[in-house]
Amino acid sequence: MEALAGNPVFWLLAIAGVVLTGISKSGFAGGAGVVAVPLLALVMPIPQAVFLVLPLLLVMDVKTVQYYRHHASWTDLRAVLPAALLGIAAGGLMLGRMPEQALRITLGGISIVFALWHGLAPLLGGMKGAGWLWGAISGLTSTLIHAGGPPINIYLIARQLPKLSWLATAGIFFGTMNVIKLVPYLLTGEWGADVFLMSLLLLPVAFLGTWLGKHIQGRIQDRHFMLCCRGLLLASGLLLIAQAVSG
Template structure:
């Protein structure tokens, strides 16, 4: 799945890099937040997919990867398109977490190189990263412990819940700026 999403994500990153200085991050946050809430509403109305993963047409997967790469570069909001896609595939929790992790590892590695090339990394930003890096370890340990304790149904519900919170937060942050 990662291989199917990455070409689009790389295109989205490139478009994000080109538009970085003039794109309105709040507009991107608004659009991604709205998409996240629509995905959650669809889940609330229809429930989680059952059975084998459905086949998503390659152009759709490419487009979702591109949206994720673009939104990630411009507004650090690339999660909802990918999570919505992965949730729609009916993956078990281990497949979901592994695919999501590998996708964003690749995306963020490329994004870091691009930000460095654009002069966006500074000593101050690296210091902040060093200070908060221990929380990454705490998050991985906590996630690993919880992964084995939460059943599939609760896991899916939690992911949709966090997707809903993400969508609401993106709208909360963007709406006042867009309509001020």
């Protein structure tokens, strides 16, 4: 990891990924939150990239909840959090065992189809048991590669929440998941002090990203916000598939 710390390409990719993730979390409900791990995976092993990003996600979640907590939809959180816990448990058992290419292609395909098909949100996000389905998928993919944004956004878009309510609900949802994910990550025994130190060095970048996201979303109307979220889902899906194919 010492060689990596002296690699300017690593820091460039890390800063870009963390800033985009912070903007996504506090401004666009996590739609582009999947970019950090794929970018870092270009220069480091994926498991180490996942470990590096988790503390930064926790900090971003705290800031997002601080910004919007009074607007949260607790009804929707009760609908998705129990299923997310099951997804996290399944993901914890699969850490390091499931081919990530297959997971990325599946999730990327879902994201792209949703982004391009306007009628998919009411169909999939509003169907019976949608909270359990998308909550569980989000918990699973979030545990494996921090890619829980696209699945839960399918559910939240179908719910047609106001912008601030969406941001608050997503912030609390991901914050809760990321705290729980500490357990399976620590149990792997592969989370080293050197990776954690790099996370600490990137903390100012995480704060910058969430600050930018809050100020960007305040200047965008609800209908434009929805279009931005679909655009972020499309970009996330394409990136996931590109990473799977290139890997």
